[in-house]
Amino acid sequence: MSGLKAxxxxxxxxxxxxxxxxxxxxxxxxxxxxxxxxxETLCAGSRLQAAGARLRKQGxxxxxxxxxxxxxxxxxxxxxxxxxxxxxxxxxxxxxxxxARASERYxxARASERSxxPRASERSxxxxxxxxTAEAVRAIQKGLEALRLQPPIQTRRVALHPAVLVVGAGPAxxxxxxxxxxxxxxAFLVERNEAKGxxxxxxxxxxxxxxxxxGITLLAGSQVRRLQGQVGGFTALxxxxxxxxxxxxxxxxxxxxxxxxxxxxxxxxxxxxxxxxLPLEELARAxxxxxxxxxxxxxxxxxxxxxxxxxxxxxxxxRLALALQxxxxxxxxxxxxxxxxxxxxxxxxxxxxxxxxxDIIKYExxxxxxAAAQGKGVELAYTDSILRTVVSLDCELAGxxxxxxxxxxxxxxxxxxxxxxDSLGQMQANNIHLFPxxxxxxxxxxxxxxxxxxxxxxxxxxxxxxxxxxxxLLAPGVLExxxxxxxxxxxxxxxxxxxxxxxxxxxxYVDRAKGAAAASPEACxxxxxxxxxxxxxxxxxxxxxxxxxxxxxx
Amino acid sequence: MSKxxxxxxxxxxxxxxxxxxxxxxxVTILEQxxxxxxxxxxxxxxxxxxxxxxxxxxxxxxxxxxxxxxxxHISTGSTIRDxxxxxxxxxxxxxxxxxxxxxxxxxxxxxxxxxxxxxxRKQQKAELVQYVVDYADCRLHRGKECAACAEACPVQAIxxxxxxxxxxxxxxxxxxxxxxxxxxxxxKIRLGYGRFPGVMTGTEAEELLSRQxxxxxxxDSVAFIQCVGSRDPKEGRNYCSAVCCAYALRLARMxxxxxxxxxxxxxxxDLQNFDKTFTRLREELTAxxxxxxxxxxxxxxxxxxxxxxxxxxxxxxGQTVVEHDRVVLSVGMEPDPQAAELAEKLGLERNExxxxxxxxxxxxxxxxxxxxxxxxxxxxxxxxxxxxxxxACLPRAPVRRGAKKPPPDKTGGVxxxxxx
Numbered sequence: 021m022s023g024l025k026a027x028x029x030x031x032x033x034x035x036x037x038x039x040x041x042x043x044x045x046x047x048x049x050x051x052x053x054x055x056x057x058x059x060e061t062l063c064a065g066s067r068l069q070a071a072g073a074r075l076r077k078q079g080x081x082x083x084x085x086x087x088x089x090x091x092x093x094x095x096x097x098x099x100x101x102x103x104x105x106x107x108x109x110x111x112x113x114x115x116x117x118x119x120a121r122a123s124e125r126y127x128x129a130r131a132s133e134r135s136x137x138p139r140a141s142e143r144s145x146x147x148x149x150x151x152x153t154a155e156a157v158r159a160i161q162k163g164l165e166a167l168r169l170q171p172p173i174q175t176r177r178v179a180l181h182p183a184v185l186v187v188g189a190g191p192a193x194x195x196x197x198x199x200x201x202x203x204x205x206x207a208f209l210v211e212r213n214e215a216k217g218x219x220x221x222x223x224x225x226x227x228x229x230x231x232x233x234x235g236i237t238l239l240a241g242s243q244v245r246r247l248q249g250q251v252g253g254f255t256a257l258x259x260x261x262x263x264x265x266x267x268x269x270x271x272x273x274x275x276x277x278x279x280x281x282x283x284x285x286x287x288x289x290x291x292x293x294x295x296x297x298l299p300l301e302e303l304a305r306a307x308x309x310x311x312x313x314x315x316x317x318x319x320x321x322x323x324x325x326x327x328x329x330x331x332x333x334x335x336x337x338x339r340l341a342l343a344l345q346x347x348x349x350x351x352x353x354x355x356x357x358x359x360x361x362x363x364x365x366x367x368x369x370x371x372x373x374x375x376x377x378x379d380i381i382k383y384e385x386x387x388x389x390x391a392a393a394q395g396k397g398v399e400l401a402y403t404d405s406i407l408r409t410v411v412s413l414d415c416e417l418a419g420x421x422x423x424x425x426x427x428x429x430x431x432x433x434x435x436x437x438x439x440x441x442d443s444l445g446q447m448q449a450n451n452i453h454l455f456p457x458x459x460x461x462x463x464x465x466x467x468x469x470x471x472x473x474x475x476x477x478x479x480x481x482x483x484x485x486x487x488x489x490x491x492x493l494l495a496p497g498v499l500e501x502x503x504x505x506x507x508x509x510x511x512x513x514x515x516x517x518x519x520x521x522x523x524x525x526x527x528x529y530v531d532r533a534k535g536a537a538a539a540s541p542e543a544c545x546x547x548x549x550x551x552x553x554x555x556x557x558x559x560x561x562x563x564x565x566x567x568x569x570x571x572x573x574x
Numbered sequence: 575m576s577k578x579x580x581x582x583x584x585x586x587x588x589x590x591x592x593x594x595x596x597x598x599x600x601v602t603i604l605e606q607x608x609x610x611x612x613x614x615x616x617x618x619x620x621x622x623x624x625x626x627x628x629x630x631x632x633x634x635x636x637x638x639x640x641x642x643x644x645x646x647h648i649s650t651g652s653t654i655r656d657x658x659x660x661x662x663x664x665x666x667x668x669x670x671x672x673x674x675x676x677x678x679x680x681x682x683x684x685x686x687x688x689x690x691x692x693x694x695r696k697q698q699k700a701e702l703v704q705y706v707v708d709y710a711d712c713r714l715h716r717g718k719e720c721a722a723c724a725e726a727c728p729v730q731a732i733x734x735x736x737x738x739x740x741x742x743x744x745x746x747x748x749x750x751x752x753x754x755x756x757x758x759x760x761x762k763i764r765l766g767y768g769r770f771p772g773v774m775t776g777t778e779a780e781e782l783l784s785r786q787x788x789x790x791x792x793x794d795s796v797a798f799i800q801c802v803g804s805r806d807p808k809e810g811r812n813y814c815s816a817v818c819c820a821y822a823l824r825l826a827r828m829x830x831x832x833x834x835x836x837x838x839x840x841x842x843x844d845l846q847n848f849d850k851t852f853t854r855l856r857e858e859l860t861a862x863x864x865x866x867x868x869x870x871x872x873x874x875x876x877x878x879x880x881x882x883x884x885x886x887x888x889x890x891x892g893q894t895v896v897e898h899d900r901v902v903l904s905v906g907m908e909p910d911p912q913a914a915e916l917a918e919k920l921g922l923e924r925n926e927x928x929x930x931x932x933x934x935x936x937x938x939x940x941x942x943x944x945x946x947x948x949x950x951x952x953x954x955x956x957x958x959x960x961x962x963x964x965x966a967c968l969p970r971a972p973v974r975r976g977a978k979k980p981p982p983d984k985t986g987g988v989x990x991x992x993x994x
Contacts, residue, residue: 035680035681035682036681036682036683036684037681037682061680061682061728063680089701199962202966203962327853328845328847328852328853328856329847330847331847358844358845358846358847359844360844360846360847361805361814361844361846362814362815362816362819362846362847362848362947363814363816363946364813364925364929364946366814367805367812367813367814368812368813371807371812382844382868405868406868406889407889442850442851443851443854444850444851444853444854446850446851448850450627450849450850450851451625451627452625452627452628452629452631452632452951453632455627455629455632455951455954455955456951456954456955471850472850472851473850478952478955478956480959481955481956481959482955482959484958484959484962484963485954485955485956485958485959485962487962488593488958488959488961488962489958492593492596492597
């Protein structure tokens with residue numbers, strides 16, 4: 021790894037996107053006061069090898085590549101670094117078109133400032149062309165200063181363990197595990213429920229597209245207690261019925277499903293009273309036990325009780341309502357704020373339910389349930405969205421969809437894995453760049469209903485896509501990590517844990533040997549939040565140290 | 575290593591191609607239009623001060639990544655002529671020239687300047703730059719000899735020998751991702767589309783808002799009419815298009831942010847849950863003053879003052895008339911008109927609405943909006959899942975541990991000697 025050679029140079033690259041012609045670059049080269057080479061369209065890549073050979077002859081230890089916007093991106097820079105045998109961090113990029121744009125915007129103003137005369141505007145054409153090169157030279161000199169101050173950055177190769185830990189043996193977890201095993205990864209499938217034994221697994225797996233689940237180890241009745249390590253080398257402590265087990269894996273896939281809401285953890289806010297307001301899944305059984313004394317027996321199926329529900333709960337409710345109405349002769353009232361039919365078959369199901377006589381009532385705001393005034397049953401009071409008046413209706417039983425009445429279990433699981441939740445408490449932050457399956461932590465993926473999507477056909481597709489993402493992460497076997505992560509000054513660190521709390525990627529930890537906080541380079545995304553938040557100012561990013569930043573603002 | 579053929583270079587096709595290439599396979603994409611990328615290139619970012627997760631930016635970077643991958647070959651302006659199955663698939667296609675290879679193009683503008691007929695346009699979407707040939711104006715297609723663009727190209731990315739070339743491909747499996755077309759709002763004659771200038775479709779509104787701040791001058795009151803051409807048994811379109819609530823509400827949110835004084839109403843049947851935290855989004859929109867009305871206007875007229883009058887039927891049988899400056903019709907998705915022809919050529923099954931049934935038939939797969947209406951992130955996720963299934967359908971096992979793997983991509987998938 022070179023980078024010890026102190027001298028450095030500039031590569032000026034011209035193409036249409038950089039907005040600088042060869043002539044302008046020649047002019048800049050003479051003014052730079054630093055060794056420079058002029059190249060053409062390095063972004064195209066075809067001239068990269070030849071340019072690399074020329075650059076090797078120069079013997080520069082560090083390089084600033086000034087050219088089109090593309091030259092600032094990691095891939096072309098790394099390619100150039102390889103071509104001239106330098107470390108990736110020894111090559112930095114600079115966008116010349118930015119200088120050109122900046123001079124177009126501010127050039128005229130600056131010119132008039134300098135000359136102090138209004139006639140500057142008359143010469144604005146010539147002035148801006150000159151301003152353009154001056155602006156670019158300034159930018160390059162700043163870039164060189166930053167490059168000079170930058171310490172050599174090493175890389176480390178991290179071995180990636182091929183196994184994947186899949187948490188939750190529901191449809192998404194099983195589909196992901198079977199896809200992973202078909203792609204050649206051993207999978208540990210951890211399921212909290214003891215009843216889901218190998219038999220159930222075999223049945224579930226037979227429905228998968230990716231073949232039989234040979235490499236899958238099922239741990240039923242188990243729970244992950246702790247997760248240590250980072251991407252490529254996680255260690256999970258799993259509580260199994262046989263005692264505690266340590267599992268080594270390269271990635272984790274969370275498919276914990278919807279929280280169990282029939283547990284008392286559902287909270288005091290829960291509408292269930294155990295008598296005639298029940299979770300939806302218990303409605304059919306309770307209805308079959310009703311005495312057959314009334315002429316018309318009415319049931320209520322309530323959706324959107326707390327949150328707007330999804331296609332999946334709408335589908336389930338429509339199927340249930342249809343069965344109760346058609347086969348058991350109940351009058352079913354389906355209460356919802358909106359019917360969610362955004363999938364091919366659902367609109368037809370909705371029509372079938374209406375044709376069968378299910379009364380679909382769309383309400384606004386909150387729906388209230390209390391014991392009916394006369395006799396047994398429950399009174400549902402709501403604002404009808406079409407009549408715009410408050411209506412109340414008596415039913416014998418009400419089944420409320422438990423969606424959105426999640427228990428605290430979700431947050432606990434998330435805390436074990438260090439995964440952020442969205443504003444509704446579902447696994448995975450609501451960030452489009454993470455969709456469908458990534459989380460704030462590299463190497464930890466999420467699939468299935470726990471991330472908020474619970475329509476089965478879609479959920480299975482997402483589980484497969486997420487399994488593929490895990491495969492692509494682990495397949496190369498090694499991960500090359502640049503050691504550009506924050507450095508903590510152990511003398512200044514007061515162990516206040518501010519950085520540990522504020523790191524969005526769970527990259528900060530306490531290094532007990534040093535007695536100070538430290539960052540793990542595999543997980544760190546070099547966002548610099550820790551450095552900004554540290555009250556003791558003990559944290560610095562090597563690529564953005566204080567001296568480099570100062571050189572840029574001066 | 576296997577070879578795959580993908581029909582359709584939209585976001586679904588490109589997402590699947592990117593995955594297959596990353597798994598070490600060769601992929602060829604046939605795209606009928608002069609540019610690849612499909613409809614997603616016409617959509618705009620719908621962020622205000624915060625992201626609304628429409629997925630357009632993610633799609634643009636996926637497209638660029640796919641185009642730059644050394645194992646992906648995109649052939650624009652290409653149409654399938656003949657398909658033969660003999661275990662594998664062999665396809666004969668014809669390609670219109672000049673054809674610009676997006677994998678090689680370095681965006682140097684040389685072809686643009688060289689073209690004597692000025693028929694090459696430059697299109698940019700986020701970091702994706704491509705040059706689009708307008709065949710109608712091209713000298714090659716007017717029976718003249720011309721290869722100015724091909725000669726000017728410094729990286730030999732352009733083929734311009736003859737106005738058409740025949741291509742023969744063979745592949746181990748094939749994916750159809752031909753996409754959708756938006757519902758033609760002019761079919762709803764009473765809603766005034768095409769008759770009144772203030773009535774536009776959602777896609778047109780998106781295009782306008784990507785260029786300018788508002789929907790034009792004195793557009794202080796905007797109505798969004800949902801379910802135009804969707805959920806409509808009378809039209810034989812008894813399905814929900816799944817994306818119109820999403821784009822309408824995101825556009826409404828964007829408009830309200832840009833012009834807080836604007837009055838925005840959304841006329842709807844049912845709002846679909848399209849976002850992870852939809853309840854919060856709905857609360858935010860209601861709090862910002864966007865009016866939600868559960869009714870679909872049945873007629874749009876123009877008043878003498880030049881305003882648009884929306885006629886709404888009341889539950890009691892009467893009518894309400896409301897006035898707005900602009901009306902945005904949230905048109906749904908319908909199958910591409912050429913889907914029927916393609917289905918016949920390939921032997922693909924279609925459902926009653928004309929969408930392909932998603933089920934794989936041997937080594938033939940379909941994904942994206944040609945299977946069912948879906949959003950950009952959903953398209954990308956299902957395309958990736960389809961890529962897994964495509965690899966699994968071949969007799970040889972996919973990349974296994976211990977087995978010979980393709981050498982690790984040192985270039986990060988960027989083809990050597992070409993643009994990243």
